[in-house]
Amino acid sequence: MTRRISLTQYLIEQQRQHGAIPQELRLLIEVVARACKRIAISVNKGALGEVLGSAGSENVQGEVQKKLDIIANEVLIEANEWGGHLAAMASEEMEGIYLVPNRFPQGEYLLMFDPLDGSSNIDVNVSIGTIFSVLKKAEGSKGVSEEDFLQPGSAQAAAGYCVYGPQTTLVLTFGQGVAMFTLDREQGSFVLTSDEVKIPEDTKEFAINMSNMRHWDAPMQRYVEECLAGSTGPRGKDFNMRWIASMVADVHRILTRGGVFMYPWDKREPNKAGKLRLMYEANPMAFLVEQAGGAATNAKQRIMDLQPTQLHERVSVVLGSKNEVERVTAYHLEAAQ
Ligand code: AHG
Ligand code: MN
Ligand code: MN
DSSP states (O other): OOOOHHHHHHHHHHHHHHHSSSSHHHHHHHHHHHHHHHHHHHHHHGGGGOOEEEEEEETTTEEEHHHHHHHHHHHHHHOOOOOOSSEEETTTTTSSOOOOOOOSSOOSEEEEEEEEGGGGGGTOOEEEEEEEEEEEOTTTTOOOOOOHOOOOOOGGGGEEEEEESSSEEEESSSSSSSEEEEETTTTTTTEEEEOOOOOOOOOOOOOOOGOOOOOHHHHHHHHHHHHHGGSSSOOOOOEEEEESOOOOHHHHHOOOOOOOOEEEOOTTTTSOOSSIIIIIIIIIHHHHHHTTEEEEEEEEEHHGGGGOSSTTEEOOOOEEEEHHHHHHHHHHHHHOO
């Protein structure tokens, strides 16, 4: 029988063997995992828990908030504010940063999250998730401000997501590969189910919201047209398309069997770099994907090299199987010359 170890055991082993995880970071991840379990319980209750539908409010990005967006945000804050491991948090659902209240000890880490990704899928019972990114406050910096969060993705100490689907799966990286943990509901713990997550370099599967095709720039249209042309076109092979509309679920598929995910810039809102947010969607996913041997760019540059200037800044995203990401990026760079 396969030896199954819990998330707790895995984290302690990592800490001992590799010294890769400081004590405070280990605590932080355990707390985030516990929050995800609570969110999973609410998600699973669905209509019975009266968690479906709109909350009747809007977030800072002008998006209608669902009840679960707000519940998940609150669960993450409550779980994380008192442990002493954090200096502050930031979320898709909050305009400014959330300082750890004075009554609790302050730590060195900064936590950012998309509490509920794929909100449009909540009410229709399709996979959704939580995405998170962990940074460390610059040494010697007194207090904490939004400035402290504006670090490139390459500075992340850890990143991950939890997908609430047919299974609840937590996926994590500390910069030494990617590990997946499946929630065992009877035991109430996450159990390691894969610690060598690898994305194949080549793929025949792409994910993009095709209904926006007419709004994309020419290199993006070229890439997808070539995929659609199939075995008799320039690529010489047939492609398959998938679009779940929950980034978490689309990225989970890519980490499981490869593929390329794209949410490009489009000309309806030319001043917006894209739809997805850099700090708590693109950066953590880029970290995971790179750690699994894939690549992640904004169609021109590596996502994790981008210097953020705003907490809620948006970015164009191309990530997944390396050779496809390189191709999409090359088409854009070629066109820019
Ligand atoms: P969120 O629910 O956190 O706002 O994110 C939704 C995002 C992402 O998960 C997904 O890939 C994309 O929006 C779907 O967009 P379309 O509705 O344009 O397909
Ligand atoms: Mn999201
Ligand atoms: Mn969200």
